[in-house]
Amino acid sequence: MSDAPLLEARGLSLRYGPIAALDEVGIEIHPGEVVAIVGESGSGKTTLLRVLSGLLRPEAGSVTYRDPEGTPHAVHSMGEAALRRLHRSDWGFVHQNPRDGLRMGVSAGGNIGERLMATGARHYGGLRAAATEWLQRVEIDPSRIDTLPGKFSGGMQQRLQIARTLVTHPRLVFMDEPTGGLDVSVQARLLDLLRTLVAELGLAVLLVTHDIAAARLLAHRLLVMRHGKVVEQGLTDRVLDDPQHEYTQLLVASVLAA
Amino acid sequence: MSAEAGYNFGYLDENTKRMIRRALLKAVAVPGHQVPFGSREMPLPYGWGTGGIQVTASVIGPDDTLKVIDQGADDTTNAVSIRRFFARVAGVATTERTGEATVIQTRHRIPETPLREGQILVYQVPMPEPLFRLEPRVAETKRMHALADYGLMHVKLYEDIARHGHVAISYNYPVMVADRYLMSPSPIPAFDNPKLHRMPALQLFGAGREKRIYAVPPYTDVRSLDFEDHPFRPVRADAPCALCGSRESYLDEVVTDDRGGRMFVCSDTDYCNTRQAAATQEAAE
Amino acid sequence: MAYVAVKGGERAIDAAHAWLAETRRGDAAVPELSLAQIEQQMGLAVDRVMAEGACYDRGLAALAIKQARGDLIEAAFLLRAYRTTLPRFGASLPIDSGAMRIRRRISATYKDLPGGQVLGPTFDYTHRLLDFALAGDRPVSQEPGRESPRPASLAGSQPAPAPAGIAAGLPRVTGILAQEGLMAPEAPGEAEPPDLTREPLAFPAGRPLRLQALARGDEGFLLAMGYSTQRGYGNAHPFVGEIRMGEVAVEILPPELGFAVEIGEITVTECQMVNQFAGSKTEPPQFTRGYGLVFGHGERKAMAMSLVDRALRADELGEEATAPAQCQEFVLYHCDNVEATGFVEHLKLPHYVDFQSELEKVREMRATVLREAAE
Numbered sequence: 001m002s003d004a005p006l007l008e009a010r011g012l013s014l015r016y017g018p019i020a021a022l023d024e025v026g027i028e029i030h031p032g033e034v035v036a037i038v039g040e041s042g043s044g045k046t047t048l049l050r051v052l053s054g055l056l057r058p059e060a061g062s063v064t065y066r067d068p069e070g071t072p073h074a075v076h077s078m079g080e081a082a083l084r085r086l087h088r089s090d091w092g093f094v095h096q097n098p099r100d101g102l103r104m105g106v107s108a109g110g111n112i113g114e115r116l117m118a119t120g121a122r123h124y125g126g127l128r129a130a131a132t133e134w135l136q137r138v139e140i141d142p143s144r145i146d147t148l149p150g151k152f153s154g155g156m157q158q159r160l161q162i163a164r165t166l167v168t169h170p171r172l173v174f175m176d177e178p179t180g181g182l183d184v185s186v187q188a189r190l191l192d193l194l195r196t197l198v199a200e201l202g203l204a205v206l207l208v209t210h211d212i213a214a215a216r217l218l219a220h221r222l223l224v225m226r227h228g229k230v231v232e233q234g235l236t237d238r239v240l241d242d243p244q245h246e247y248t249q250l251l252v253a254s255v256l257a258a
Numbered sequence: 259m260s261a262e263a264g265y266n267f268g269y270l271d272e273n274t275k276r277m278i279r280r281a282l283l284k285a286v287a288v289p290g291h292q293v294p295f296g297s298r299e300m301p302l303p304y305g306w307g308t309g310g311i312q313v314t315a316s317v318i319g320p321d322d323t324l325k326v327i328d329q330g331a332d333d334t335t336n337a338v339s340i341r342r343f344f345a346r347v348a349g350v351a352t353t354e355r356t357g358e359a360t361v362i363q364t365r366h367r368i369p370e371t372p373l374r375e376g377q378i379l380v381y382q383v384p385m386p387e388p389l390f391r392l393e394p395r396v397a398e399t400k401r402m403h404a405l406a407d408y409g410l411m412h413v414k415l416y417e418d419i420a421r422h423g424h425v426a427i428s429y430n431y432p433v434m435v436a437d438r439y440l441m442s443p444s445p446i447p448a449f450d451n452p453k454l455h456r457m458p459a460l461q462l463f464g465a466g467r468e469k470r471i472y473a474v475p476p477y478t479d480v481r482s483l484d485f486e487d488h489p490f491r492p493v494r495a496d497a498p499c500a501l502c503g504s505r506e507s508y509l510d511e512v513v514t515d516d517r518g519g520r521m522f523v524c525s526d527t528d529y530c531n532t533r534q535a536a537a538t539q540e541a542a543e
Numbered sequence: 544m545a546y547v548a549v550k551g552g553e554r555a556i557d558a559a560h561a562w563l564a565e566t567r568r569g570d571a572a573v574p575e576l577s578l579a580q581i582e583q584q585m586g587l588a589v590d591r592v593m594a595e596g597a598c599y600d601r602g603l604a605a606l607a608i609k610q611a612r613g614d615l616i617e618a619a620f621l622l623r624a625y626r627t628t629l630p631r632f633g634a635s636l637p638i639d640s641g642a643m644r645i646r647r648r649i650s651a652t653y654k655d656l657p658g659g660q661v662l663g664p665t666f667d668y669t670h671r672l673l674d675f676a677l678a679g680d681r682p683v684s685q686e687p688g689r690e691s692p693r694p695a696s697l698a699g700s701q702p703a704p705a706p707a708g709i710a711a712g713l714p715r716v717t718g719i720l721a722q723e724g725l726m727a728p729e730a731p732g733e734a735e736p737p738d739l740t741r742e743p744l745a746f747p748a749g750r751p752l753r754l755q756a757l758a759r760g761d762e763g764f765l766l767a768m769g770y771s772t773q774r775g776y777g778n779a780h781p782f783v784g785e786i787r788m789g790e791v792a793v794e795i796l797p798p799e800l801g802f803a804v805e806i807g808e809i810t811v812t813e814c815q816m817v818n819q820f821a822g823s824k825t826e827p828p829q830f831t832r833g834y835g836l837v838f839g840h841g842e843r844k845a846m847a848m849s850l851v852d853r854a855l856r857a858d859e860l861g862e863e864a865t866a867p868a869q870c871q872e873f874v875l876y877h878c879d880n881v882e883a884t885g886f887v888e889h890l891k892l893p894h895y896v897d898f899q900s901e902l903e904k905v906r907e908m909r910a911t912v913l914r915e916a917a918e
Contacts (some may be wrong), residue, residue, distance in 0.1 A: 236744075
């Protein structure tokens with residue numbers, strides 16, 4: 001991991017009426033690093049993800065992205081065209097509900113090919129080859145390449161969304177509860193797959209989850225959020241095995257109890 | 259001929275024409291970009307060529323000669339109706355000969371006879387937005403044009419090839435204009451698309467109901483979307499015209515009885531008539 | 544304080560009715576409209592009221608229009624309300640639009656076809672310029688108006704049609720496509736179709752039920768729904784295969800006789816919209832049909848109906864249904880203007896009691912929010 005962070009945020013604040021969704025939040029993520037943001041629903045973690053990825057503008061604070069040449073860019077002042085370009089090349093976004101990340105009227109192969117075409121790929125045979133390879137990587141039978149995602153199970157849809165996102169080899173992937181809507185057994189398989197892909201591709205991942213087990217499996221570092229504030233952060237094992245903040249202790253205990 | 263009393267030359271008042279001309283100038287300056295304009299209610303229904311009529315009314319002068327075609331033919335009912343309209347409200351000369359016209363208003367075809375500098379081809383456009391089947395929200399498609407974010411259109415072509423082995427768009431085949439804007443060529447057959455490319459005549463597109471004008475200036479690059487390994491191929495019925503024998507022109511299929519009988523004839527009536535006359539003359543000589 | 548309450552409003556209602564009758568009549572110095580005038584000179588209004596009123600009777604429709612002061616939805620409502628009082632003796636045999644005595648018949652898919660294109664009495668190629676000649680009190684000549692171009696060169700066009708219709712037994716365009724196997728066949732169902740006038744809508748609604756609902760649905764609603772499918776909300780690539788309008792015989796089969804008896808003739812407009820279908824694993828690509836049929840000369844409605852019918856077949860044809868026009872419940876529950884106008888207009892009835900409880904609730908919620916903000 002290099003010293004310069006890939007993405008760095010300082011002093012992020014955002015209020016919804018009287019509620020502070022983000023309260024002076026700072027975070028940084030380095031190339032190849034997996035950082036999990038945990039907390040219960042309403043803690044502000046999804047808002048943080050949307051602000052960091054430029055989808056939502058904070059009232060205060062800044063988010064800086066460093067491109068492959070090392071040039072820093074202020075995410076919220078880069079303009080929509082540049083931000084979109086970033087989202088379809090260097091960045092990826094995996095939604096909790098695969099329907100939000102997939103085109104349900106487009107075949108599996110077309111879904112995987114979209115980002116390639118958006119970045120200029122114009123060779124049909126090449127697109128088919130890439131789609132076939134990625135279906136295999138996410139453990140979907142390549143003969144389903146022309147099937148609509150609606151015919152897939154929830155777990156397969158989520159794996160397809162991951163293939164569609166990773167096909168352009170992004171440097172940074174935002175994941176919002178990627179295992180959220182799935183059965184426990186399906187979750188385990190997906191987490192295993194994610195861990196393999198992240199390691200193979202050297203991805204930096206910002207993972208939002210309320211699932212402590214998922215965080216423990218995937219993340220190098222952990223941030224615990226409550227009421228829009230980061231109440232504790234550190235290496236995953238340290239935070240989970242020796243929680244300092246009472247809220248973290250509660251979170252960890254509730255997992256153990258369950 | 260003189261214009262109908264009680265109406266301004268070309269039906270529209272001069273201020274409206276100026277507004278449309280400003281939109282046209284902007285459209286010519288930004289080839290393929292859809293320029294919103296204050297489309298007026300016309301005495302023909304929306305969808306029947308009101309955009310084309312407003313454009314024609316704004317560019318036509320008393321010395322112009324107008325040709326109007328629908329489906330390539332001068333004698334189809336809507337072409338007859340529009341030609342009569344302009345004869346009545348502008349009093350201009352009309353013609354069926356492509357070569358003699360200075361302004362040609364068309365619905366769904368580009369004439370077979372190559373157009374030359376100084377001519378204006380006015381297209382009637384029902385739906386100016388090439389992306390509308392993929393993204394019906396106008397605000398979103400505007401953003402996609404602004405950002406040249408056209409991956410979705412290629413996804414559609416990819417899907418067609420995956421499902422049918424080739425692109426399943428036979429008309430209104432999307433094009434890139436001057437390497438920047440994705441544009442609907444209006445519902446001309448894909449067969450006509452190559453004629454858009456570097457055409458010496460000015461091409462103006464008017465969509466009355468959707469209130470958009472766009473243009474392709476003379477000699478502008480217009481490329482039909484495709485893949486490197488699935489290049490664009492225009493298609494026509496594999497038959498000669500039953501009347502003039504042309505193997506190059508676009509053909510209409512005419513059903514001759516209800517027992518499966520049919521024949522193919524040129525959709526461009528002027529082109530076909532000219533060839534037939536030439537053949538007759540040749541035979542006589 | 545005329546609009547006081549439901550209670551004690553009897554005098555107010557009587558007065559309103561008297562006022563309505565007076566207003567309906569208008570200036571007594573202007574001659575009163577006769578039903579024959581409405582029937583003859585407001586023919587398309589009569590047609591629309593018969594279609595949406597679901598009752599084929601020109602005289603009653605004219606009466607309804609007169610009584611409703613030209614409010615066509617109100618007139619359709621009057622006709623529907625009358626219709627429910629009529630005994631039902633039986634159902635007719637299916638009408639045969641192939642045997643129609645045709646007054647108008649056009650196809651947008653073929654330039655020429657057996658039997659030719661027949662423009663008939665259409666507004667299509669008129670220029671929409673107000674004809675001030677019609678404004679005068681002097682009688683307007685009967686000859687075709689100057690706004691009725693009949694291009695002599697129109698392939699296959701017929702001379703001015705006699706009102707009685709000019710041809711019968713012309714082949715349908717969809718039949719021509721079917722011969723080549725290009726049109727998805729529609730097998731006639733053996734099952735007795737449900738009757739929307741006697742049973743409530745049930746979902747999922749089969750095509751016979753859907754078509755019944757659409758046939759008496761509101762023209763404006765269907766128009767907007769059909770239009771939305773053309774603008775990308777629904778996957779439509781429609782072509783007018785054929786529109787035909789004219790007279791068809793209505794036959795019934797009295798069980799005691801054992802053979803069909805013609806009981807009369809009605810005017811109908813039929814539209815067959817041809818639509819692309821990409822094909823599926825089991826069926827090759829072909830065209831599919833959207834169908835519209837309405838009482839009288841109702842071309843706009845028949846076309847809109849055929850667009851909506853095709854959109855509603857999304858499920859059946861394995862297409863992704865995402866647009867409002869493809870949603871059965873959305874379309875069928877909202878297309879009936881008698882139901883719709885009743886429910887929309889009921890909002891002007893008193894709702895004091897419900898509103899009072901809303902008032903209390905909003906006051907309470909506001910108090911809570913303000914209290915918290917103060918803390």
